[in-house]
Amino acid sequence: MSSIHPAIVAQHSSAPLPQPWLERAWSAGSAPRSEDLIELIRSSGQTARLERDEMLFCEGDDGEALYVILSGTVRCCKVLADGRRQIIGFYQAGDLLGLSLGDVYFYSAEAVTPVRLRRLGRVQLETMMDERPQLRRRLFSIAAGELAAAQNQMLLLGRKTARERICTFLLGRAGSDGAVELPMSRTDIADYLGLTIETVSRTLSQLRSAGLVRMSGLSSLELTDPDRLSDMAEAA
Amino acid sequence: MSSIHPAIVAQHSSAPLPQPWLERAWSAGSAPRSEDLIELIRSSGQTARLERDEMLFCEGDDGEALYVILSGTVRCCKVLADGRRQIIGFYQAGDLLGLSLGDVYFYSAEAVTPVRLRRLGRVQLETMMDERPQLRRRLFSIAAGELAAAQNQMLLLGRKTARERICTFLLGRAGSDGAVELPMSRTDIADYLGLTIETVSRTLSQLRSAGLVRMSGLSSLELTDPDRLSDMAEAA
DNA sequence: CGCATCTTTGAGACTGCTCAATACAGGTGG
């Protein structure tokens, strides 16, 4: 049950920081996430890298560090004894991982794509939090956003139809131009939305037939009618 | 994967504070929730009361206060345009409400039973947090627990069968003696577990026929075989 | 005691799942 630990490579780079996933999923969000926090952690942590499908940490491991993703996509998941899996969320550049710094991590984190990230030890983090009220508030606010996202997902999983789930998912990942990148597999999408891969695939095909999305390759598509899609996301 | 052991729970001198829901749902929890925080808020807030079904705050309202429940049960829920409802959680004496102090509340809070609670303004809370590192850590830890509970619920809603959901729910609410109090209606339970009232009712009847629970009235039952129930909670 | 509400039980329908076959994409070697 211990995680494979990635090589820690002391290395700096200043890649662009795309909008974090949370910002979009959390429409009622408080202040826009400032980059200072991320900069701070980036500058005080160590860099790590993950291969595709490599595990960053495992459910049950000691929660010893907070991570900032510099590039790539990470999935966090919980698994039942018989293998059924629920993906808690996908995280991308600018997002924080392992925020629930209890004694242990409550979920496993794995790389969907190759990932670069920075690691900040728990002690170091707590020191920083004690010293900087502003950082503290920001982290609290990010945790609140995470909670709000989780609750939205509970609504989706508990009460939405397959089509609504897919539409919600696509809208949540769409850029302002309607482009959607899906670096994760259909299986990952299914496990995130509480469906099977077949249902995901079928539903996407339906949306395509209905002229709501245009698909260009397996991992990228375009929303051609976001308004209608938006209606479909919340009402059958 | 067997039984849950709510071992702890020492006797408290004054008001009997039932174990907060979080403690039980969050098996991997950090330090047991100390009462000092609750005492602190209790002593600095104003008391409020709610009638049955009365609303404390509504999704979208300004998140101006944190509440501690003194007695009674509260449900927090999110609702879709067409009325479908998802209950995010049930909260009881000792639990905190409105922790996600963003600008607005992300869900509505309503009284399941008559409720007494204490209210602490946001400004007041932030002052207290700045002054007391320990309080701060505790609140952060509680928020983390809330997040963990939400993620467990995502697993339940996304991947568990009706029977598994009911079993998980019952185990989560059982005292050490196997007694379960259900102050909420079947509709509330259904909306919490992502089911319909009929399915809830049928499943409870099945468990009773199978000799796993004994029902004494609508709102209270007893787990007669927690181990078997526990198996059922995670595997069909 | 009577009424309104909630719960339980039943029968049938439907969404999404399972199992199975085909199609596609990406990488490998000739």
Next chain:
DNA sequence: CCACCTGTATTGAGCAGTCTCAAAGATGCG
């Protein structure tokens, strides 16, 4: 560069668990 091969995605047919609709049985309140 193309044929091959493996893993993933799509499509199809049938099934099952849960939902819907409906009625009867409890419960609680005035």
